[in-house]
Amino acid sequence: MVIKKYFYVVLILLALTTFSVAGVFAEEAASAPAAPSWDAKFAADTVWVLITAFLVFFMNLGFGMVETGLCRSKNAVNILSKNVIVFCVTTVFFWFIGFGIMFGNGSPFFGASGWMLYGADNSPATGDAYQGVFASLNWTGVPLYAKFIFQLVFAGTAATIVSGAVAERIKYFSFFAFSVAMAIVIYPVAGHWIWGGGWLATMKTPFLDFAGSTVVHSIGGWAALIGAILLGPRIGKYTKDGKVNAIPGHDMGMATLGMFVLWFGWFGFNPGSTMAADPDAIARVTINTCIAGAVGGVAATFAAYLMLGKPDLSMALNGILAGLVAITAPCNWVTPFGSLIIGTVAGILVVYAVLFFDKVKVDDPVGAISVHLVNGIWGTLSLGLFAANVSGGITGLFYGGGIAQLISQIKGVVAVGVYVVVVSLIVWLVIKSVMGLRVEEDEEREGLDIGEHGMQAYPDFVGTSSTRGIV
Amino acid sequence: MVIKKYFYVVLILLALTTFSVAGVFAEEAASAPAAPSWDAKFAADTVWVLITAFLVFFMNLGFGMVETGLCRSKNAVNILSKNVIVFCVTTVFFWFIGFGIMFGNGSPFFGASGWMLYGADNSPATGDAYQGVFASLNWTGVPLYAKFIFQLVFAGTAATIVSGAVAERIKYFSFFAFSVAMAIVIYPVAGHWIWGGGWLATMKTPFLDFAGSTVVHSIGGWAALIGAILLGPRIGKYTKDGKVNAIPGHDMGMATLGMFVLWFGWFGFNPGSTMAADPDAIARVTINTCIAGAVGGVAATFAAYLMLGKPDLSMALNGILAGLVAITAPCNWVTPFGSLIIGTVAGILVVYAVLFFDKVKVDDPVGAISVHLVNGIWGTLSLGLFAANVSGGITGLFYGGGIAQLISQIKGVVAVGVYVVVVSLIVWLVIKSVMGLRVEEDEEREGLDIGEHGMQAYPDFVGTSSTRGIV
Amino acid sequence: MVIKKYFYVVLILLALTTFSVAGVFAEEAASAPAAPSWDAKFAADTVWVLITAFLVFFMNLGFGMVETGLCRSKNAVNILSKNVIVFCVTTVFFWFIGFGIMFGNGSPFFGASGWMLYGADNSPATGDAYQGVFASLNWTGVPLYAKFIFQLVFAGTAATIVSGAVAERIKYFSFFAFSVAMAIVIYPVAGHWIWGGGWLATMKTPFLDFAGSTVVHSIGGWAALIGAILLGPRIGKYTKDGKVNAIPGHDMGMATLGMFVLWFGWFGFNPGSTMAADPDAIARVTINTCIAGAVGGVAATFAAYLMLGKPDLSMALNGILAGLVAITAPCNWVTPFGSLIIGTVAGILVVYAVLFFDKVKVDDPVGAISVHLVNGIWGTLSLGLFAANVSGGITGLFYGGGIAQLISQIKGVVAVGVYVVVVSLIVWLVIKSVMGLRVEEDEEREGLDIGEHGMQAYPDFVGTSSTRGIV
Amino acid sequence: MKKIEAIIKPFKLDEVKDELNKAGIQGITVSEVKGFGRQKGHTELYRGAEYVVDFLPKVKLEIIVTDDLAEKVINTIMNTAKTGRIGDGKIFVSNLEDAIRIRTGERGKDAI
Amino acid sequence: MKKIEAIIKPFKLDEVKDELNKAGIQGITVSEVKGFGRQKGHTELYRGAEYVVDFLPKVKLEIIVTDDLAEKVINTIMNTAKTGRIGDGKIFVSNLEDAIRIRTGERGKDAI
Amino acid sequence: MKKIEAIIKPFKLDEVKDELNKAGIQGITVSEVKGFGRQKGHTELYRGAEYVVDFLPKVKLEIIVTDDLAEKVINTIMNTAKTGRIGDGKIFVSNLEDAIRIRTGERGKDAI
């Protein structure tokens, strides 16, 4: 115990040293270029990017509530704690390292400049007028800090997806460590390939992912999948005779609340990814996002009703999220009708995926893999099918654009999949050998809240009028 | 059971066929007119309309939480499920049919063009420059898709109001069916009269309703009233000897959360209804909205305190919502002082209305009728009294404008009331005869969650550290 | 009882009389100056100010949830009620009196014009072109109503801070009365000194507080401190032999939800305080706000882990809020690296402060004093240390700006501290002598919900399928 | 003195309480329980996986009465809580040796 | 062996537990109950409609002791839980035939 | 007839129920309790202040059986609920005078 504690103290001290050194450079970065005099487009774009970033930030609440609601009360503090710390940690490490790897100038495989936002940058200059180390973001005319904030909240989302799939059995500090790896290496490298001017973005027919079905959701989903496999299922989830036991979540109100917050946040996630107040684009992306989520919910409700005999609320929630994940990649290039199809498929897919992962005994308490990985892939591919030449000339197979885009999409899906599986496998295994992944069996039975946090989420005897002492 | 299931399958197949056909047309709609080059007003208006639409969308969460919190835990999954599906369903059907009926060019009684957003439309052109099938929305210079999204979230609100009044006893799929009718015919037709260029909007002194005290809240309220009457009260609510039993809601924290989310969303609802970033108008509407809500809360708290002896939290919540509903129609035409009076009356009115509906044995678990119908009417009429010539020359009785506006307001209230009562009565009765309205008595006693959804909202034994198996 | 009731009735009548008189003047105020024709900056600024004001308004939910979650279920209705009413009350009284005292032209010590927003005002004219009674707000070019709304939501925040520290033992109506005093005199006078052109703002080196570490958080914190001291600790919190008993909060999910909502709202609080859509400023303020909150969370988690042996979720939540409070004053003048240091210190400070206040037996159930007062002071001072010449030439000690700014900051902290302590002491004592502060011992044991409100937050027997009658 | 424990359906609680009151009973202690009995639970699906809800929500009443009142109490409960359907519940009777009223220290019959 | 059941006010639980501990008691089982007794509940209004809160929150303690300790336990509870006001609660004593410690299989007195 | 009360660890409930079922038991009533026993609780810190969690979550089973089944039930519970660690719980046995099935009015053995 004592030794473990000091291990962490050293870790913090190390971090603080890094911070201090970093600070020196950071200072210079602070001496930003002079702001241009007030410009309407510059202002409108920045307002739009920041407000949508706030909405995406708010999705942290959504994830926290969905995940906590779909797990048992004895693990609620643990899940909440993970969801609280994951964005905090991502902020620090994505700022220091991740952003430079993702968007800094470098090789086709990773960026290698712009650590701690340090380096030349004359944002909001755009296109050829841009001179600096974040050339891959030169298409949007907002201040560098606004670019960073918007990308940061996306990085936070990718990390938080993992949290749900590994819930109810992972050690708190092991998850903490994995989050650091997500922010430093897993997310930014694959992200660089797609959004950072890397090799996928510079293929002849570039791989496209408007708001991150692959960059955010699939990356998070792959990492979650490997984590869930390595951890193994929760005690009692699968019996020796192969039966699947349901482990109902403890608060469906909380889960529903979380879903609505996520949907609300998605109106920042997708429309904000224009990173500009371009009226037609943001209106188009908004309607597509709304429709895909809505039909995802309807489709999952009916799919669950037909297969399971009842309209399962948790499936409806997953269905909406599935529709939203799927439309995330193509939302700028498809028609509302395309969104309808994409969302319907997503809603059905998620129900089957949940059943499938249970069948292969990958225990994912909240359905994160089915929602984010499966539909992240589906959404990314769907772009190659349904892109309707509504923006930038992107046209998919069903709209007469041939198979080129679809092939690029497949390439991207595979490449990202292989990369994330391999790297996150290594990271999970390193963490496992250094600090262990899974809590003790007894702790898991009693609940991680007491074991890891010495706390209960709901310590009152409910309804008792004086509760101190009854804990 | 099996037959019932197939009934729904056929229903879905039918829907999908419609979808496919629709798709063909939808494609064309997608080939929207070329966007104008970047224009500051166009961008600012669109950003404003979309962000406020997001806020209104978020009200779905507010309704869900208020309603669930004010009902019993045994029905929580059912109420949450209704609140989740209602917006999904509205999205599909308002897009396909409702929007065309409400805003499409047509007769003074209903629109008859623009199905699935198909049809000519050169938005963001405004006024005389506008050419297209949605002439009634030609006053706002934003893309068609933005207009649709903003109107869609309003339609969703009207539908969701019904949910609260019929809670704890209605069949899930019967509510589902009614929501479809709301989106297709009830809401859009009456809406057309007022916002779609119909006969109420073209009277000599046009009926006015800025953000929907009548269009959204009264329509929802009337439909809710008829539903609540037809369903009858919950078991145990009124005893044979005429006594009224309280059935306390199960989570006041949830209800309070919902109220704050609704208030937050109302800052999209009212100020967004300018559908333009007009600084003076949006600031004025905002201050009026804020004041009416706040004094509604104070007034209801004191009214409840004087009448009932205690400051009843649920009444304070209802009071705030009542103030907000009431100010929704006049918010653009009154002064802050007018808002003070309107909100005060609303806050007192809602307390009396709750008591009144209990006296006449209309069982409305969450007070939806008292909030939305009673105060929707009050707010609509108040415009005729307090309009203070602050915008567009609209002046009410108390500000020397004579009685003309008030008379138009009365006409509108009556017309909409008669229409919605008749049509929703028919719809409710059709649903009743086809699929039934109310769950079995046993199911109602045991809770709709198990009966309708096979699920519980809070399956854990609270406080137990290992809970699987105790369900 | 009866007498007490009539006491309040008289109070309301008095208020209504005031309202009516006020109305007369208010009417005139309503005849606002003609709006300028559409101007991009005017529109962008107003949109920005209003949307960020909505976010700040939403913080009411955050406070309500954090406070309720960290208290016991038997007092939940009471805490929720306080959080609901406090903003309502503030709206009325800040509008009528507070705003004029804070921003109206007057002496260096308090404003004395602009009651009920009455008085000349040609907003959005700025600088020298401005002519009116709110000269201290002439630097922002938005409509007066927008200025008011933005300032109102800040006033509401200050009042709501008190609520947490006095929770679980204060009488509902006594808190109500204190809220009135906050809105009328405590907050606006000190606020006038700093933001209203008063003496602190006009010193040679003006005292600076960008978004209110002192104006909002310290003022609220000082008032809370005095309230908590006068009330004394909750029964059972400190035993006779000097032991400190933990009284765990009843719902950590609710508390976490509240924290995320507050953080979300803070993106309105700080960046909105530019009161203009100035791209560089709002991006800079946003990144600083985000970083300080995030590192506050990490620092508090580790501090709690080292000192207490477990990562305490409630401390992590407090740590994030502490970081946010601290960065509120300096957010416009420091670099991200400065924010990192400020947030880290805040996160550690809050853990020690919580322990300290327990040691000196000041019972603050939710840590409001540690978060808002202690870190409000730290944040205000930190500006004197870390201001980095990034805006307006403000440079702190560590960045070569000498000690002048730091001294001004100290002056402001002390002056505001003395003022608020004295005045709130008087107000608390007057309330104590007139209506009493603390509920009866029996009522406190049974819970304030039954005693003050005749209600329970969670009346259901959880898990029971039929619950009416078991209350 | 007898201790009568009755396991009944939750929605019957109010009615049973009222009738017992009329029958002259002075006190009842109620608790929430889950019952497993002849009334079989149901198999539900949560996210596609089965779970058996075989513990159904019930309410347990404990009533201490003097011997002479016991039959009356039993009959009252039986008549009021009965719906005729499976799962109506059971009544268990055992012997009680002593009762004490904390407030006054009274013992035995006087304490009931 | 005796089984002592005490219904007390919830806020007294801590104190009673501490005193029983001092009195040498080895184990207690506590549950949340609602009590209906001489302490009449109150009529509350929710949204203008009355409801009677006549089941008040109580805590039930079950303590198994050897016969000789019974009186001591009863007295301890009585002295500690007493506030002198109505609703203080009651203690019920019955006979226990056997006790078994699951871990070791010990029976009777040894198992307590 | 005997009344068997068992206090066990919550996560053992399912298993115990299944085994009792196999053993031919017809009914069980379960409730959530907090137990204080030899298994000492733990001292936790909440915001820096200590609190003793000495009431640990347990589940209480009540099973009414005919005298001849009692030993079998006791053994079944003992074998199934045992983990060998402190806190496994206890079983208490007492005598029951009568049982009534509310639905049918059957009494005694037939009612179990």
Ligand SMILES: Nc1ncnc2c1ncn2[C@@H]1O[C@H](COP(=O)(O)OP(=O)(O)O)[C@@H](O)[C@H]1O
């Ligand atoms: N032998 C028993 N021991 C303990 N509790 C029992 C027993 N039998 C029944 N119960 C309780 O009584 C409830 C109702 O019993 P059940 O057998 O379902 O109904 P019925 O009385 O109609 O046959 C059960 O849910 C359980 O709580």
Ligand SMILES: Nc1ncnc2c1ncn2[C@@H]1O[C@H](COP(=O)(O)OP(=O)(O)O)[C@@H](O)[C@H]1O
């Ligand atoms: N006859 C009884 N049977 C079961 N429980 C009882 C009985 N009488 C009292 N109780 C329990 O004891 C509690 C306190 O009893 P009450 O009569 O209110 O107080 P007092 O002991 O001061 O007269 C009640 O709330 C109830 O739970």
Ligand SMILES: Nc1ncnc2c1ncn2[C@@H]1O[C@H](COP(=O)(O)OP(=O)(O)O)[C@@H](O)[C@H]1O
């Ligand atoms: N004398 C007793 N009276 C009532 N309940 C008891 C008694 N002794 C133990 N219990 C219950 O049994 C549970 C387990 O007992 P404990 O002493 O912790 O374990 P063990 O049986 O391993 O010694 C306790 O938590 C408590 O609920």
